[in-house]
Amino acid sequence: MALSKYSINGAFRVISQCLSNQRLILHKSKHTQPKFPGATTSWTQKLQFTEQNSYAPIPVYRVMDSKGNILDPAEEPQLSNELLLKMYHDMSLLNVMDKILYESQRQGRISFYMTNYGEEATHIGSAAALNIEDWVYGQYREAGVLLYRGFSLQEFVDQCYGNIDDVGQGKQMPVHYGSRKLNFVTISSPLATQMPQAVGSAYAMKGTNRVVICYFGDGSASEGDAHAAFNFSATLECPVIFFCRNNGYAISTPVEEQYRGDGIASKGPSYGIHTLRVDGNDVLAVYKATQLAREYATKENKPVLIEALTYRVGDHSTSDDSSAYRSQDEVLDWANNDYPTKKFRLYLESKGLWDEDKEKQFLQKSRKDVLLAFNAGEKKLKPKWSEMYNDVYKFIPIHIQKQKADMKKHLENYKEKYPLKSFSN
């Protein structure tokens, strides 16, 4: 198939064309159609494998080239300058926040952190195409989505410190953000558990003109939960957008060891799910794909799968050193030649919306803002110690009340032995 010129509106069509071409090959029989309940198809007398090369790989939709030039003017989203600048600001601010919080982990000030380097466009492009009423199930590397929705720097820092102002009251590890106000479901550590849950939430939202977006990685797609989620979303017809951040690695496991076949996108049609594959480093392409997915999902009450191809420029987490399994050259190649923030900046510059001065000023202000939040967050007290007994159940049962009372008595007797001053009263 010639797919050099490829428009996003034709994306679904091309995928279904791939499938119908295949059917034509199979369709040799003049007999009546098979009546089996298991598949609606045709007869063939030719015995042959259907394999990976029976279909052309699903192409990658992009709007900009690696230098930020628009490839087809008809595909350029008509976004206001204000929105374009907000998108860029948030992508850059995310980088600044990552740098400072990553360093703070290195200095032992927080226990753990995960950076978002290289995947900014997947966060901001998708977040910008959604409504705030839409629900978000993240995996763990989606801080940009939350930032775009209005989670403040202070809220990020407070969560990482687990201090008194942390919405989660210090009960979770760093980067396990959540915000009821912003419809962002709290990150849960075990991988892929968010996927069937997102489908369940989407089921509950059917017909309300809202969607659920569910982020996951190329590694998570291997979990059994991913299969369950895809299958149920299709059969129950739920308005959910599965957004795969395929960044090439699951910690150290490269995609060659994670799966075979045409990536994650190719799974979509086999589940009966409309599918898009986009350049995850192109924020405009991600925006357009998510916009189309949202429109389809709400109108049809059906799922969409988006596979955003990108590259994890940072280590997996502060517990990882990626130099053990990939070359520095590989990382630098992506960082220097196809970095989402840089690409978007070139686009904005070509529109006269950005320049070196603005960049300098913005970075300076961002650093100041992050450090202010950081310093304030670090000084705050921890939530009251007795918080550890709250929220195990809706109403505290007697045996937990007793534990709490015992601890209270114990702390009264031995207050000098405990860092009680760091906890709020």
Place this chain on the structure above:
Amino acid sequence: MASRGTITMKNMTTLGKVLSRRNFSTSKALGAKQLTVRDALNSAIDEEMERDERVFVMGEEVAQYDGAYKVTRGLWKKYGDKRVIDTPITEMGFTGIATGAAMAGLRPICEFMTFNFAMQAIDQIINSAAKTFYMSAGRVNVPIVFRGPNGAAAGVAAQHSQCYGAWYAHCPGLKVISPYTSEDHKGLLKAAIRDPDPVVFLENELLYGVAYPMSDEALGTDYLLPIGKAKVERPGKHVTIVAHSKAVETSLEAAKTLAGKGIEAEVINLRSLRPLDFETIIKSVVKTNHLISVEQGWPSCGIGAEILARLMESEVFYHLDQPAVRITGADIPMPYTKSLEAAALPRPEDVVEAVKKILKVK
């Protein structure tokens, strides 16, 4: 699975703290060669792979990355892709594959990055691995080892800090090991690999970097410890303290403090949770007339609950001078805050207090 990365927290382990802890073992090997628990596990796997070609390792990050906690360091280089296998992130999948390989006659060592993630695979472990021998009327056995870190690590909050000892010890068909010292880890892992039945081998992340003495015998390639036998780590006559894994360390520290007050505590390292060596506990309680169990898991239906119930049902009950006591983790999901996390787990002071209370000593 999990923020799985969130779990490979070499930076978060309080190794320094742990390393400085003294070892109170009364083993004759004191002053002998020291070996970390990590290296003990590594040599056990290495020796058994060398010995038996059917033995192989499977799990996330076990090959090129040397394991999330470096337990399989060097094994991929030595044995190659065929016997050290990195898997996609699918616990249910690779646990099923390892179980099937065991049914077909291989001897898989199935590594979970942590046992928290094994919950995804618990159907394979309990309904398939543990029951296939029974349900095939003895035709198909499943010689497999499920291993990985269990229990609380440090600063990894509720979803990464829980002890599965009681969960697996509940199930017939499984053998469950929860070792403490390097000798325990080596001798019991080798025994587990050679065992014809499925074995759940519960390690502790905070013990990986701790060095314990190894006797000459333990350094040898045929060092096996019997599954289902406990070890008296420290003899005493006034009170019996029964513990497993890291709680043995807590108990030994308590015993040392108590010794300074003239109380001789006998500390039993259970080593195996199933079969449970109740004989060793009986012998000790007949001598000391007092029993305390210590574990990091939750109290309800826990290992301590099992020991106390068995004691209640036995004649040894009449040997008790005071009701037996369980010391366990707090009955709440693990708090994230460091100081609260420490408070939610049994500490030596808790054990000392409990002993003083049942012995009516001020």
